Amino acid sequence: MRTVWAWARPFAGLAILGLLVWRLGAAAFLDGLRLVGVGALAAALGIGLLTTVLSAWRWRLVASRLGLRLPLGCAVADYYRALFLNAALPGGVLGDVHRAVRHGQHEGDVGRGVRAVVLERTAGQVVLVAVGAVALLGQPSLALAEAHRVRVTPTVVLILAAVAGGALAAAIGLRLWRGGARWRRAWGTALTDVRLGLLARNSWPGVLLSSTVVLAGHLAMFLVAARVTGVSAPLLTLAPLLLLALLAMALPLNVGGWGPREGVLAWAFGMAGLSAAQGLTVAVVYGVCTFVASLPGLGLLIARWLARPRPARPQIELEQRVLTEVAAPGGGA
Template identity: 65%
Template sequence: MNRRVGSWLRTLGGLGILALLVRQLGSAAFLDGLRRIDAGTLLAGLGIGVLTTVCSAWRWCLVARGLGLRLPLGRAVADYYRALFLNAALPGGVLGDVHRAVRHGRDAGDLGRGVQAVVLERTAGQVVLLAVGAVVLAVRPSPALAPVGRAVGAPGALLAVAGAGVLGVAAAVLLRRRRRGGSGGRDGRAAPSEARQALLGRAVWPGVTLASAVVLAGYLGMFLLAARVAGARAPTAELVPLVVLALLAMAVPLNVGGWGPREGVAAWAFGAAGLGASLGLTTAVVYGVLAFAASLPGAGVLVVRWAGRPLRSGRRPQIQLEERVLAEQGPPQRRA
């Protein structure tokens, strides 16, 4: 019941942000973003999505293997596409990840490690985003953070951003340990060592870092593409800090299929930079459409697996019956 209430609150929070944006900026920014998207833009977004999804799935494979779980890359790519589509199509923005975590854990025979692999895989991406974001904002501060910088100083602002990320990761680890301790599973004290092995093992961390960097570069590229499609003419160096802030906002769990904080922060950041809040909102809308288009292969994965399920479920009883008959009658040569 608590999880259901929390899901509704997150959804209502995302809808509230979108409603506030429509009230302040009107619906023209949303409609303008939709009108500016053409077939070439969608194909570009789909291509970037292939790169980011394959690298994300590879990162998941590395983390799973670090935990001792088998996960082939081909299956990981298909499951990741399905999760992305469910995240984009369903409220909350995380149900697809929950589904792939539970399914992989059950198939591997260890639900706890299956869930942990997904949590750590997503955490690795967030840590790289925070690290790169801190560097970008330190090298080229965004005008949107000027009030914070004047209040606590530029180093203090960066420490606040980094501290928020560290607290989020720490809270997730503590929550994970409490759940494991209260569910009768493996000793919760083993979780930190397993996490270190899964992320910082000698054979794991170089690949995880490389995959996370490529994924982040893909997200940045897609957001910059969305900004150009929306009509932004500012130099790329001026747009990158604004894009980083919008990407950081996507980690806020108040969204409807990923929509909400991203649009709000983009409108605020672009407005503070003098580019116009409407342009920021239009950019975020274009990005949201491109991200959804990039997840559409996941719908194909759902259809293919749904269509194959009746065939497998129908053949399994027949196979079991044949095996039982052969076991009762013995090998053919013995009957002869």
């Protein structure tokens, strides 16, 4: 089943892209590639630098609270490499897996290294979901446009959240009861990590601040993409649409980030009274900009590969040993 799911995720992203081409045509994709200019790419690199440094600082903060060493320079370099791998490989998370395992191996505790990355990414997603929920409450038609015009109110949201939280708690409780001591220890470790890494007084302000600024950077990148494509709608109108696209990017049904983002943004633009094709073009421009913003990670990967020590070939080792012996006193006798 794991193998089937691993293959199904990229195919789902490709299916979404194929459906968009079938419904909206290829012109929206080609327009997005054509409209990306030097100014947009420069803005993408600048915004990418800001968000990467702050994300790496958030990772360093969480890791240090879990007892792991992580210099900021190393964190920024590893984060850039992870961003490039996320953008270049299917699934969108392989880069994060790489930096988590590598950091854990370097510190001698792979489990704790993985948990630090999971907590760091979770903090960003929690801020995104919270801000997205507030924005969607201002435009409920986007959230339930197809649900028979059900009115979204704070009471409805609280009821749905309570039901979802109760179901999650019941599932966790059942798993702990059936899993025995092993699962109870794992759950206790996870709660301790959350308390130390995210909720401690010397941790949560920095995590919240960095996550908020990183989210603002992603929205700024989307706004650049919207302006490049000629969308003149105000930010207050675009913000909920862009937040929906960011939420869609968290779905593991993509090919290097492509798929759900384009589908959701095309749908959201259409529901907001804008052009669905224009929404797709904005998503394409954003995808190109984020990929360019991750290219420093490719340079760092190449630099690491070039700097990696290479073992000498056996023949070279033999020649060096013979030369050493001959050059030694009495070696030529």
